[in-house]
Amino acid sequence: MPDELGRRTLMKCGAACALASSCGKFVSEPIAIEAGAPVRGVLSVPMARVPDLVPKGGSVLLHVDASDYLGRRVSLLVANTSSQGLRAYQGYCTHSGCELSWVDRDDSVECPCHLSRFSVDGAVTHPPATLDLDTYPVKQSSDGQTLIVAVQSGLAPFPAPSNGVVTFPVSSYPTLQAVGGSVSNHAYDVEYPLLVIRSDAQTVLGFDARCPHLGCAVQGVGQVIICPCHGSLFGLDGTVKQGPATANLRGLDTTFDGSFVSVRIA
Numbered sequence: 387m388p389d390e391l392g393r394r395t396l397m398k399c400g401a402a403c404a405l406a407s408s409c410g411k412f413v414s415e416p417i418a419i420e421a422g423a424p425v426r427g428v429l430s431v432p433m434a435r436v437p438d439l440v441p442k443g444g445s446v447l448l449h450v451d452a453s454d455y456l457g458r459r460v461s462l463l464v465a466n467t468s469s470q471g472l473r474a475y476q477g478y479c480t481h482s483g484c485e486l487s488w489v490d491r492d493d494s495v496e497c498p499c500h501l502s503r504f505s506v507d508g509a510v511t512h513p514p515a516t517l518d519l520d521t522y523p524v525k526q527s528s529d530g531q532t533l534i535v536a537v538q539s540g541l542a543p544f545p546a547p548s549n550g551v552v553t554f555p556v557s558s559y560p561t562l563q564a565v566g567g568s569v570s571n572h573a574y575d576v577e578y579p580l581l582v583i584r585s586d587a588q589t590v591l592g593f594d595a596r597c598p599h600l601g602c603a604v605q606g607v608g609q610v611i612i613c614p615c616h617g618s619l620f621g622l623d624g625t626v627k628q629g630p631a632t633a634n635l636r637g638l639d640t641t642f643d644g645s646f647v648s649v650r651i652a
Contacts (some may be wrong), residue, residue, distance in 0.1 A: 403589055442490070447463055450462060462474055472525060474523070507615045547576060553649075555645060555646055580638070584630065590640055
């Protein structure tokens, strides 16, 4: 497969198009780049390889050397949006898995297959998709030479629950082996992401990772939990410290025996 797959332009048409506000528009699919593997949950790509991200409105699909929680190759859609600057999203539509495109004139992520649309924050704005997109913290390095995407939540999924409990060895997630470490991720057969935090040597905490504001997946950062979409902050006990969220995170019954973590999701 070539490194750059090139652009394809698809016409939105047919009966479904008659119902969409963008009927008759063209959606230009972004160039797809082989991005290699992340290191400790962080993907670094030289900006020289993604020149489409330099101008406002540009976008690129990053094909990552890793698998997501459904066993697919990780795909990330990164856009230099005119409204909010760099944004990174899961590359697959939550409806049927088509790869997505950024349409700057609509300030939205759009699916060329079935016309689902998502806001700049990843929230569904047009069906048939009903689930929001996962978003990822993204920035340029201080010297402007490297694109950096924190992709931890797209990798190494938690196992499927057994009798309503997700159980895994702490050794499977290196960040959890240190106090203050955390993992925000999906589990097989669980409809929402989980946030697991090593709060001290004997204690691991688990949360429904959906931010109560608009459902973006929150992440642990040091002594706080943060929503990468809108900046809401929570304490390590899940209590809201800073809006726009107004409700606490939903805590999940979690136990840790020194080797295995068990999170009750039902």
